[in-house]
Amino acid sequence: MSDELFKGSCHCGAVGFEVNGPPKWTAICHCSICRRTHSAPYAELCAYDEVRITKGEKLLTMYNCGGQSKEDRHFCSSCGSKVYSRLNHLGCSAVFLQNFTTPKHGADGKIDPRFKMGCHIFYGSGTISFYDDLEKYETLPKAFGGDGKTLPNDVHG
Template sequence: SHFVSRRSRTPPCPGPILPAMFAVPRAIAQRIAAQRPVVSRAAAPALFCRGFATHKGQCHCGEVHFEVEGKPDWSAICHCSICRRTHSAPYAELCGYKPDSVKVTKGAESLSMYNVHGKSKEDRYFCKVCGSKVYSMLNHLGCKAVHLQNLTSPNHGADGKLHDDFKPSCHIFYASGTITNLDALPKFETLPEAFGGDGKQLPNDFHDTR
């Protein structure tokens, strides 16, 4: 792809696999696939093939720069109340990586960490100069969640859209949200089974019928 630079001697991809961090049995993966809307077979939570591309990102002011290695293990649109409140937005677009796949390359001294009352499962890192969020450490899942809108070139094409590697595969905590989204992605009441949820899905117009 002309959007990303790849390392030399990239081994052939062994085929789609589930993120090892979730260790989901094949039977569960099959149930997730079966939950996909018939009209959009590409909409189910993605089973990514691991690559070796390096992608770059930064905070709003540019004081903090970071890199992520390879394709994300998952990518989702979160409607939970915490994400809505911390982003001052109706939802947050996130992608997940193993901790050592996310590296701050500039401005580490400008990063500040926030944990609600020191009891939250998430450590949220943001730039203390401009206040924009950089990533969150999800301690209960053992991964880092990167905010998609902080990714910069070469992740965007000429049309300004994110590279396909980062496109969200589903909505999570849709029941907690406040707006209707009419895309073809599955909308989980809480979480898909691969993330430890019950996999219950909601209709697009869930918020219009309450």
């Protein structure tokens, strides 16, 4: 485990968190649940074994799609920002890239290169096409328990 701390918070700052070192893996998730809970076409995930809540733990609320999801999504009950998700099926947690505040994560738009996204997941259920060099998995890569099937950049037109 790295001694380097990365910190973040919800939008209003009432809930704070920290993680050790750069993420185990990163992915852009296009699944329907991430799209709906984030009100966005995708979510940028940074995986960690542990997310430590440093402030506002009582403000965290958990949502699990009525028990239908393999993920427990934790959000700030004050501002509604998603803080992290426990990925029970993968044995880790995912922090959302845009919630990091240090180092150099935030309004200046500079993202530490160690946080570069590694692939697209659930690209088949997405709504927009990406023209980058990352693998685009229809569901999940084999390492995450999926079939590893990939799709072309322009699958969404």
